Amino acid sequence: MRTxxxxxxxxxxAAGVTAGLVAIFFVVPTEQFQGIVQKIFYIHVPAAWxxxxxxxxxxxxxxxxxxxxxxxxxxxxxxxxxxxxxxxxLTLLTGMLWGxxxxxxxxxxxxxxxxxxxxxxxxxxxxxxxxxxxGPDRGARVAAVIGxxxxxxxxxxxxxxxxxxxxxPGRTVFRPxxxxxxxxxxxxxMLWMVMVFTVLYALMLVLRxxxxxxxxxxxxxxx
Amino acid sequence: xxxxxxxxxxxxxxxxxxxxxxxRSLVSRQRALEKKxxxxxxxxxxxKELRSP
Numbered sequence: 001m002r003t004x005x006x007x008x009x010x011x012x013x014a015a016g017v018t019a020g021l022v023a024i025f026f027v028v029p030t031e032q033f034q035g036i037v038q039k040i041f042y043i044h045v046p047a048a049w050x051x052x053x054x055x056x057x058x059x060x061x062x063x064x065x066x067x068x069x070x071x072x073x074x075x076x077x078x079x080x081x082x083x084x085x086x087x088x089x090l091t092l093l094t095g096m097l098w099g100x101x102x103x104x105x106x107x108x109x110x111x112x113x114x115x116x117x118x119x120x121x122x123x124x125x126x127x128x129x130x131x132x133x134x135g136p137d138r139g140a141r142v143a144a145v146i147g148x149x150x151x152x153x154x155x156x157x158x159x160x161x162x163x164x165x166x167x168x169p170g171r172t173v174f175r176p177x178x179x180x181x182x183x184x185x186x187x188x189x190m191l192w193m194v195m196v197f198t199v200l201y202a203l204m205l206v207l208r209x210x211x212x213x214x215x216x217x218x219x220x221x222x223x
Numbered sequence: 224x225x226x227x228x229x230x231x232x233x234x235x236x237x238x239x240x241x242x243x244x245x246x247r248s249l250v251s252r253q254r255a256l257e258k259k260x261x262x263x264x265x266x267x268x269x270x271k272e273l274r275s276p
Contacts, residue, residue, distance in 0.1 A: 010246075037227035039236045047238070051268070086245055091236050097234040101227040199241065207249040214256035221263040 009203045016196035020189065037101045045083040045172075046086045050115075050201045052154055055085030056125065057205075059151040062144035071216065074140040079124050079208035083201055087119040103167065109184040110166035115157045122150040129214075160206045173217050 024042045031038035057080040065073035095113065098107040109111065126146045133139025163171045172181045173190070182190070 006242065035227055037231055039231055043235065043238050086241065091239055093237055093241075094234045097230045097237070102231050110266060204246065204249065207246070207253065211249065211252050214253065218256055218260050218263065221260060 005188075005205065006206060009199065009206070015195060015201055016192075016199060017037050020193050021197055023189045023192065028185045029183070030143045030154050034102055037098060040094050040098040042190055044170075045097060045190055046197045048091045049194050050197045051087040051091055051119075052158070053198065054080045054087060054201060055119075055151055055154055058084065058126075058147040059125075062147035064198065065140065065144050066148075071140075072148060074144070075209050075212035075216075076150040077206070078130060078212055079143065079205050081123050081130075081147060082208055083204045085120065085127060086204075087124065087197075087201070088116065092116060092120060108167050110168050111160040112157065112166055112168035115153060117158050119150070119153040119157055120202070122153055126150060161192045 020042070021037070024039055028039075028042075030036055058077045061073045061077040064070070065077060093111075095116075099108070100106050126143055129139055129146065130143050142219065160166065162166055174185065
């Protein structure tokens with residue numbers, strides 16, 4: 001992707017974030033029971049969705065790498081894993097900052113929270129393994145296996161609120177046999193942020209893939 | 224207990240601050256790598272005056 005296209009993507013992301021923040025703080029009503037702290041939801045949930053997307057991309061590109069051996073898939077998997085770890089970390093952080101005023105504590109060993117932490121650690125391990133690996137393929141094949149098996153944690157995280165009793169709120173948007181548990185304005189603001197964060201994710205992905213390619217190029221010209 | 228607004232401000236600040244820092248680090252990593260590659264290829268290629276005509 002050309003630099004101009006990247007700059008356009010960055011500008012679209014910035015405009016989208018600004019519009020989203022205006023809607024969240026000046027248009028969408030404040031939730032009746034939780035008050036203003038509920039507004040953390042508009043960054044917490046979209047960040048979690050983007051993390052799911054990022055790890056799904058790791059899964060697909062790792063499978064493609066193992067099948068074809070083409071390095072572009074490995075670069076994509078590595079880039080997406082790094083972005084996914086960032087968004088999972090931000091999901092955990094914003095969740096903790098919501099938990100303190102609402103639950104009275106930053107952390108509880110609830111199934112959703114615990115499994116999200118496990119997911120974060122799996123892909124952090126993936127990145128650590130990549131950073132430590134030497135050799136011609138820099139651990140790409142083993143990392144691909146980690147990237148594929150790590151994805152098992154995603155359905156566990158997502159459905160944990162249905163399968164086990166915990167403190168984390170249940171699903172609010174895609175609920176089985178029910179309409180979303182949110183007023184239209186809140187739902188729209190949340191979906192807008194999902195869209196904007198997806199554009200941001202794409203921007204990060206393109207930049208990170210470029211770095212992976214440059215690292216490879218540098219290794220080839222290194223004396 | 225602290226005002227909930229404090230938690231809201233910290234959450235949004237940490238979130239967008241984290242994203243901005245990551246994007247900035249990606250851009251500077253890219254620039255540093257491009258510079259290194261340029262230096263390496265300059266080191267490898269012989270100076271103009273030594274090249275055959």
